[in-house]
Amino acid sequence: MKDFAADPSHPRYESLLKRHILEGAAEKGMLAGSALIAHGRGEAYDYLIGEQTIDSAMLATKHALYQLKNAKNPVISVNGNTTALAGEDLLKLASLLNCPIEVNIFYRTAKRMQVLLNHLEEIKSKLGLNVEILGASPDALIPGLEGPRAKCCQNGIYSSDVILVPLEDGDRCEALVAMGKIVIVVDLNPLSRSAKMGSITIVDEVSRVAKNLVTGFDFQEEKLEFPFDNDINLQLTLKHINEFLSDLSSSVD
Amino acid sequence: MKDFAADPSHPRYESLLKRHILEGAAEKGMLAGSALIAHGRGEAYDYLIGEQTIDSAMLATKHALYQLKNAKNPVISVNGNTTALAGEDLLKLASLLNCPIEVNIFYRTAKRMQVLLNHLEEIKSKLGLNVEILGASPDALIPGLEGPRAKCCQNGIYSSDVILVPLEDGDRCEALVAMGKIVIVVDLNPLSRSAKMGSITIVDEVSRVAKNLVTGFDFQEEKLEFPFDNDINLQLTLKHINEFLSDLSSSVD
Numbered sequence: 001m002k003d004f005a006a007d008p009s010h011p012r013y014e015s016l017l018k019r020h021i022l023e024g025a026a027e028k029g030m031l032a033g034s035a036l037i038a039h040g041r042g043e044a045y046d047y048l049i050g051e052q053t054i055d056s057a058m059l060a061t062k063h064a065l066y067q068l069k070n071a072k073n074p075v076i077s078v079n080g081n082t083t084a085l086a087g088e089d090l091l092k093l094a095s096l097l098n099c100p101i102e103v104n105i106f107y108r109t110a111k112r113m114q115v116l117l118n119h120l121e122e123i124k125s126k127l128g129l130n131v132e133i134l135g136a137s138p139d140a141l142i143p144g145l146e147g148p149r150a151k152c153c154q155n156g157i158y159s160s161d162v163i164l165v166p167l168e169d170g171d172r173c174e175a176l177v178a179m180g181k182i183v184i185v186v187d188l189n190p191l192s193r194s195a196k197m198g199s200i201t202i203v204d205e206v207s208r209v210a211k212n213l214v215t216g217f218d219f220q221e222e223k224l225e226f227p228f229d230n231d232i233n234l235q236l237t238l239k240h241i242n243e244f245l246s247d248l249s250s251s252v253d
Numbered sequence: 254m255k256d257f258a259a260d261p262s263h264p265r266y267e268s269l270l271k272r273h274i275l276e277g278a279a280e281k282g283m284l285a286g287s288a289l290i291a292h293g294r295g296e297a298y299d300y301l302i303g304e305q306t307i308d309s310a311m312l313a314t315k316h317a318l319y320q321l322k323n324a325k326n327p328v329i330s331v332n333g334n335t336t337a338l339a340g341e342d343l344l345k346l347a348s349l350l351n352c353p354i355e356v357n358i359f360y361r362t363a364k365r366m367q368v369l370l371n372h373l374e375e376i377k378s379k380l381g382l383n384v385e386i387l388g389a390s391p392d393a394l395i396p397g398l399e400g401p402r403a404k405c406c407q408n409g410i411y412s413s414d415v416i417l418v419p420l421e422d423g424d425r426c427e428a429l430v431a432m433g434k435i436v437i438v439v440d441l442n443p444l445s446r447s448a449k450m451g452s453i454t455i456v457d458e459v460s461r462v463a464k465n466l467v468t469g470f471d472f473q474e475e476k477l478e479f480p481f482d483n484d485i486n487l488q489l490t491l492k493h494i495n496e497f498l499s500d501l502s503s504s505v506d
Binding site: 022023026027034037039042047191238 | 272275280286287291292296297444491498499
């Protein structure tokens with residue numbers, strides 16, 4: 001961290017900044033042991049899409065926004081990495097949607113839950129937003145999961161019809177789909193179980209997604225084509241990565 | 254870590270085991286803040302080569318072994334991640350080559366150096382090997398680098414003609430090449446600066462490479478073709494990844 005040079009002209013400034021934020025979040029106790037490794041995997045996949053929002057991701061983002069805006073009980077589920085990287089924009093989105101945010105972590109400890117809840121409450125009060133932040137007192141269980149991973153809030157995840165779950169574990173993603181919800185996944189790995197399982201999968205970096213959801217909130221919905229085919233959209237993403245690598249390896253045949 | 258299930262039948266057992274080892278190493282103070290993120294990037298790239306030693310990597314490994322065996326002053330440079338994942342096999346390799354191992358970390362602190370040196374000394378004594386472990390008292394500087402990153406040992410890295418530097422930073426790799434050394438890089442990202450800069454780049458996971466170097470130590474050198482072209486070999490690696498992804502995205506045209 002001491003070596004982070006805040007030089008926005010560096011070609012990989014955004015990536016280095018996110019790494020810096022994550023290392024800081026780890027020091028504050030916001031992250032589980034495997035969170036930095038997960039972030040590294042994300043960095044590698046992000047590199048393969050050029051560290052940008054590609055067309056297939058933007059299309060998925062628009063469909064996600066459509067579903068969130070037209071939901072009866074939308075909810076935004078956040079874990080440690082998501083809170084650190086995109087907490088502010090997701091609070092703004094929750095405010096625009098008038099829906100709750102629920103802290104929902106895979107390796108649940110009371111201490112880490114509290115650090116994350118405090119972090120979100122601080123941002124909320126700094127921005128002067130009126131958003132319900134859930135997770136402190138789980139009172140429901142996601143069917144099909146065991147132990148603390150099943151815990152959630154009745155007024156949040158449990159009763160939601162549309163859920164935005166960035167960086168979600170495959171098992172939990174599957175359990176949420178099995179509950180009949182529209183599950184919006186954000187995952188940089190287009191081959192992950194969550195990516196394949198989601199109703200709408202946005203293969204993009206979580207802070208870019210959160211920003212796109214907020215800045216694009218009033219996009220022209222009538223231009224969207226239905227139904228959205230998540231499998232086809234994932235294939236388009238793979239095709240994009242494939243072409244990127246193909247250009248790089250084109251000198252050998 | 255508590256959630257690591259030691260089930261060797263799990264399809265991703267090896268990958269999960271390495272993650273587990275790295276998390277343990279972080280807890281022991283062996284790693285810098287960015288080390289877990291770097292490991293995660295490696296995991297993602299490893300996934301793209303099928304978590305196996307591909308042909309181009311095995312070819313580079315054989316050329317690396319040839320150079321190490323025919324060197325006047327070979328040396329093995331290790332950082333935190335390398336020590337945690339491949340310390341044992343690299344000590345065995347050093348014993349076979351009768352060369353020193355030098356602990357050489359990017360974010361150098363006295364405490365972390367000591368933890369790593371102790372870790373290697375413990376393995377060495379457990380295996381009953383006679384290997385010189387350097388790094389405690391750097392007495393030379395790598396030209397072209399500033400601050401603690403330039404530090405190295407006269408009897409190790411400084412005077413080496415062939416150096417194995419797994420998971421090395423791009424700047425340091427460049428500085429070692431500029432010293433006229435044959436630099437053997439181990440990096441899962443075929444597009445990294447180190448990968449492009451190395452004399453011989455092995456795009457493979459460091460513990461697999463270390464094992465291949467030890468188990469293949471007496472391979473038939475006369476079958477190797479010279480000169481080794483690192484750029485062509487990297488292109489073949491990209492082609493391999495490309496074909497892997499192409500198979501996955503083939504249903505969209």
